[in-house]
Amino acid sequence: MTDAVDFKELQRRMDGAITAFKGDLASLRTGRASANILDAVLVEAYGSKVPINQVANVSVPEPRMIAVSVWDKQTVGAVDRGIREANLGLNPIIDGQNLRIPLPELNEERRRELVKVAHTYAENAKVAVRHVRRDGMEGLKKAEKDGDISQDDSRRDSERVQKLTDGVISEIDRLLADKEKEIMHV
Structure with missing residues (x-):
């Protein structure tokens, strides 16, 4: 056989x-912040779309806040745009080379x-x-x-x-x- x-x-x-x-x-947000929420975000940088983790560091300093530290100053706007266009219901706040993303109560x-x-x-x-x-x-x-x-x-x-x-x-x-x-x- x-x-x-x-x-x-x-x-x-x-x-x-x-x-x-x-x-x-894991990419679905539940009410508390998770760095995985931004895994699916693609950023238009260096002539192509790249995952956000290739242009920035994503961290969770507080339970209701995500911090994104962009490595290259020129890509800050593209990262902001990528997050907004990902339809996650998130509105980043630009602070120099960092973005703060408060998570509203669901x-x-x-x-x-x-x-x-x-x-x-x-x-x-x-x-x-x-x-x-x-x-x-x-x-x-x-x-x-x-x-x-x-x-x-x-x-x-x-x-x-x-x-x-x-x-x-x-x-x-x-x-x-x-x-x-x-x-x-x-």
Whole structure:
């Protein structure tokens, strides 16, 4: 019997979807400052768009404040523009080569919007996991059609792929529920 599907590879790809989902969730602000909020911000600098961490230091000096220390004085305006255009609801205050970003208290409406964004991130992660499952199932069908594995082996491995998928989807749902609780906590 040959192994038609590399389960370790499927697991690695599904774990990658979870890791990306965790990164997306970390970028959602909940009410306290986190340097991860600005991870997705791209700044127009040096002729191309670069992540903010390549042109500045991001720190959290207070629970409701983010400080951005820009390395090059010429890029301060671009960093300010990048943060404002990232649709994070943040308004930086320029102070020389530094930007201070106060985090306003989240109102109920904004919290609900953030929960919707979290659900979108979760759905994207689930779609990625389902694509990995589809690839695994297609590999099994091809191996069965080519005569590499028996129908019984194919069915057993299909159930194993589905069980792996269900476990990862439930992990995504658990992470989403935790984040939703964190966002809605006042």
